[in-house]
Amino acid sequence: MGKKRTAIVATGQTHHRSSRLDVNGIELINEAVVRCLEDGDLTIEDIDAVVIGNMDHFEGINYVDTWSIDGSGGFMKPTFKLTTGGTTGSTVGQSGFYLTASGMFDKVLCIGWEKNSESDTTAAITTAFDPIWDRLVFAGAIGGLAVEATKYMSEYGATEEDAAHVAVRDRTHALNNPYAQLRKPITLEDVMSSPMLSDPIKLLDVCPRTDGACAVVWANEDYAEKICSRPAWYHAGSVKHPFNLLGDTDLTTLVSMELASKEAYKKAGIKEPLKEIDVMELYLPYSCAGLSWIEAIGLCERGGAPRLVRDGVTNMDGELPINPSGGVIATNCIGATALLRMAEAAIQVMGKGGDRQVPDVETAVATGFGGCFWSDISVLRSKKP
Amino acid sequence: MHSGEGEQPFHYAIGRYGSKFLSEIRDNKQFYGIKCPKCGKVYVPPREVCGPCFTKMTEWVKVADEGKLYSYTILRFAFLDPETGKQKPVPYGYAFITLDGADTAFQHFVEITDESKVKVGARVKAIFEDKRYGKITDIKHFVIID
Ligand SMILES: [Zn+2]
Numbered sequence: 001m002g003k004k005r006t007a008i009v010a011t012g013q014t015h016h017r018s019s020r021l022d023v024n025g026i027e028l029i030n031e032a033v034v035r036c037l038e039d040g041d042l043t044i045e046d047i048d049a050v051v052i053g054n055m056d057h058f059e060g061i062n063y064v065d066t067w068s069i070d071g072s073g074g075f076m077k078p079t080f081k082l083t084t085g086g087t088t089g090s091t092v093g094q095s096g097f098y099l100t101a102s103g104m105f106d107k108v109l110c111i112g113w114e115k116n117s118e119s120d121t122t123a124a125i126t127t128a129f130d131p132i133w134d135r136l137v138f139a140g141a142i143g144g145l146a147v148e149a150t151k152y153m154s155e156y157g158a159t160e161e162d163a164a165h166v167a168v169r170d171r172t173h174a175l176n177n178p179y180a181q182l183r184k185p186i187t188l189e190d191v192m193s194s195p196m197l198s199d200p201i202k203l204l205d206v207c208p209r210t211d212g213a214c215a216v217v218w219a220n221e222d223y224a225e226k227i228c229s230r231p232a233w234y235h236a237g238s239v240k241h242p243f244n245l246l247g248d249t250d251l252t253t254l255v256s257m258e259l260a261s262k263e264a265y266k267k268a269g270i271k272e273p274l275k276e277i278d279v280m281e282l283y284l285p286y287s288c289a290g291l292s293w294i295e296a297i298g299l300c301e302r303g304g305a306p307r308l309v310r311d312g313v314t315n316m317d318g319e320l321p322i323n324p325s326g327g328v329i330a331t332n333c334i335g336a337t338a339l340l341r342m343a344e345a346a347i348q349v350m351g352k353g354g355d356r357q358v359p360d361v362e363t364a365v366a367t368g369f370g371g372c373f374w375s376d377i378s379v380l381r382s383k384k385p
Numbered sequence: 386m387h388s389g390e391g392e393q394p395f396h397y398a399i400g401r402y403g404s405k406f407l408s409e410i411r412d413n414k415q416f417y418g419i420k421c422p423k424c425g426k427v428y429v430p431p432r433e434v435c436g437p438c439f440t441k442m443t444e445w446v447k448v449a450d451e452g453k454l455y456s457y458t459i460l461r462f463a464f465l466d467p468e469t470g471k472q473k474p475v476p477y478g479y480a481f482i483t484l485d486g487a488d489t490a491f492q493h494f495v496e497i498t499d500e501s502k503v504k505v506g507a508r509v510k511a512i513f514e515d516k517r518y519g520k521i522t523d524i525k526h527f528v529i530i531d
Contacts, residue, residue: 123467131397133430135468136521137479137492139460146458147481154456154505197462198479243436247481247490248428251456 004220005385006100007231008346010040013214016181016331019117020211025059026071029113032213032336033073036109039352040217040227047217048105050074053082053092053112054335057127058119072111085128086283087239088112089214089339090368090376096218097234097378106220107227112339113213121209121334128371134246139198141285142206144246144371146198149288151251153200155303158291160200162306164191166290167205167329169315174326176316176355181210181331191287205287205329212333214340221384232346232364232380236267239376249373254289257296257367257375265298268379270363273298273320274313278361279348280322281341283369284329290314294322297367297377316358324348324356338368342378349382402431405445410524411517418487420444429487448486450511451530454504455481455490459497482509482527494526502529 012035014020020028029052037043050072052065061067065074065081072079084091089112096110122140129138138144152158168188174180186204194203217227224231240256240263242249249255261273270276282297284290291305299320300308308314314322323329325344328337345364347353362383368376399407402419406429409415419431423438427446435442457480466473480495493511497503509527517523 120465120467122464126467131468132399132403132521134492137477137494139462139464139473139479142462143458143460143479146460147456147479150458150505151456195461199459199461201458245430245432245489247430247455247492248436251481 003101004103005233006097006218006220007224007228007233008216008342008380009219009224009228009231010036010042010217011215011343011346012036012039013179013340013343014212015179016210016212016333018181018208018210020115025061025113025115026068028115028211028213029068029111030071032113032215033071033109033111036215036217042217042227044073047073047077047107047109049078049080049099049108051080051082051092051095051099051108051110053088054114055085055088055124056083057124058121058334059115060119073109084370086334086370087338087368087374087376088335089337090342090366090378093216093339093342094237094376094378096216097237100218100220103220106223108218109215110218110339111213111215112336114333114335115211116209116333117211125371130245141371142198142201145286145289146201148251148292149200149286152288152292155252158306161188161192162310163200163205163287163291164188165309166284166287167191169309170284170290170323170327170329173316173324173356174330177325177330179331180326181208182326183330200288201286207285207328207332210331210333212331212336214336214343216339216343216346228350230350230382232349232382233384234378235381235385236264236379237377238263241374242372244372246372253302254293254296254373254375256373257293257377260375260377261297264377264379270379274300277320277363277365279324279345279358279364280320281325281344281364281366282322282327283338283341283367284323284327285332285369287329290322321358324353324358341366341368345378345380349380400433402433406431407519407521410513411519414450414513416448416450416484418446418448420446426488427486428489429484429491446486448484450484452482452484452487452509454495454507454509455483456505457481457495457503459500459503478503480509480527493524496526496528499529507531
């Protein structure tokens, strides 16, 4: 079977809140799926297969794919579950590409979702790490990211204030996104004076826990342009995993992102990412990631990010806007988070961003990130590959 | 809905390499690493395979009970330890320590009595419990020594 060109042709997402008591998980999933089908003027009959993912252990639901079949639209269709921790959403999203590009299916619905309000996130995340070597000191995502921030700041002399700029940028961008969870403006002072959680991460440096879901439809070249006048074509992607034990990890930069982005740029023919990419939706779960990881992704030399961010290069009106949606710092329904990045990148290519639209987007990049410091990246374009 | 007073005990085999590491701590207060024959990297804690080389490791290496802080954080928010169901004793120092002779970092508590001394690169030393059981907690914590 040959490889087909394939694109995201429709997206849908729920309104995100810290707690969505008005719906159960299945209904939450359905909200995103229905909006996604509406966006593509599709019915569930048009869909050939469903891929769904969330974080294992979060909602206490095993076999989420079967449990949620009413809401997902998977009734009597091939349905697959994928769960890869923080990258669950982007793995689900990339699988839509593989399934349609392979020619196995013409139109695939991909769903990421999470009801964080129903779980103990820190306890659940801890079970992803080695019981003997990692868990004694481990404190869920925040502690793990804090040691990364300490290392980065000590290596390059970046400050907590440099990091705070990222939180302020993303939260400011979130004001333009009607779906974002945290839509209240914050200042540098607000971030700096918020309670210290785990040095150097403060309350406003880090993402919230969110209830929400996201869905996208992939269609191969036989259908894409019939469904969507300006589809978001998949040009390149890459996934990289480093070590398993946290103590093995090089924390001075996000090595997995450095390698994944190099590989994806090569495949997509991107030589100068800052100039050639029009918008990025990056999985930045906390502010310091917005410094270290944009160096890893090739926007500037190591240690150069604080200046880049401070100069506004990554703001909505800058050379390369990052996270017009407000990103993860504004909304984090974990199993959906990385799919939201991909959906938001597709929305930018499609020109459907409303108040958060960056003008004339031809190339958009989305990333996913997972707890043992693994990464993935996707390049979407308006031009057919 | 909640899980009430339920308990869910489980067993976990740490393997021969992990067992040797913990027994040496218990019996001799000695840290051991394992060296990759291909890349020469010394792993602490030890395991059987070097992932990047995908090669079996067999050469045991004694490493010091002293080293440097590779990175750290001070945990300040209250949370339940899913291992015990009890609240972790915040604030506490969460350290990544590169023991002298090792190439990877070993995770443990670092004492934070004087927070100004807790810095990347600070010299640290392991403090062992008097009574040791072959558990990771046989190491009480690390203290800053410079
Ligand atoms: Zn090796």
